[in-house]
Amino acid sequence: MMEIGLNHYLVLSTILFAIGLIGVMRRKNLLMLFFATEILLNSVNISFAAISHFYGDLTGQMFAFFVIAIAASEVAVGLGLLIVWHKKHNNIDLDQMSMMRG
């Protein structure tokens, strides 16, 4: 049976990152755009944990930890802004977001 190495995890991370990028590039719904961003962050977390495991180094896990913290605060602020925008304009369409004045 084939042994699972670091390359397997990096390939998986690449595939997930590509899926997230596809989501970011073709989504017009802003909520879906946020979901795609979460996928990007998670794919990077997998490769951090894999590198940390295969080199016996804890730095990767620390970085993944901070990435999760950043992602959580991004969701809080982004969702608040999205709710404000939706209250004012009644849509969350990216194409109609042509001005930034509140």
Add this chain to the structure above:
Amino acid sequence: MFEAIAFYLFAFLTISMFYITVTTSQALYALTALAAGMIFISAFFFILGADFLGAIQIVVYSGAVMALYAFGMMFFDTTREIKEKNGNKYIVTGLSILAALLVVAIFAGPIVSDNITALYPMTPGAGNTQEVGMVLFTKYLVPFEVAAVMLLVAMVAGIVLAGKKMDLSLTLMDEDEIRKMREEKNKKVLS
């Protein structure tokens, strides 16, 4: 053997779940698929021996972030589909795969060189949570505190942004007050 089976199973599940998230047009399906994918990703962390990270993944993502998204979706009309006019699908896919390969190559490039030594090596015999705690509270204490302050700021900002006009409660108001408020609202809409 079992590691290989677990890896391929969870890789397949994660990729299919995230593919559903990216391609579906219903926001609710996307949310559920994303939550399932997050759970499956924590399996990779457990396989890799990063138990603390796996627990954090389940608690933070599947607990806090997904609950926040579900809460936010109550504000939006999620059944209405937003028309997404796409350009060439193959160009988007090709560019995404190319960019992902480039990013991974950039970050994985230093691994190819052999002279890598662990900055904070794992101590044999200690549990993962213990190790993480040791490194986090000795070497990474300042970033940890900064992250804590940032989470607090984000929480306050989220409450301030989303919680406007939440002080008025229809259950605590009299009938007259509610009627008056509705009339004012109608007047504003009509004018």
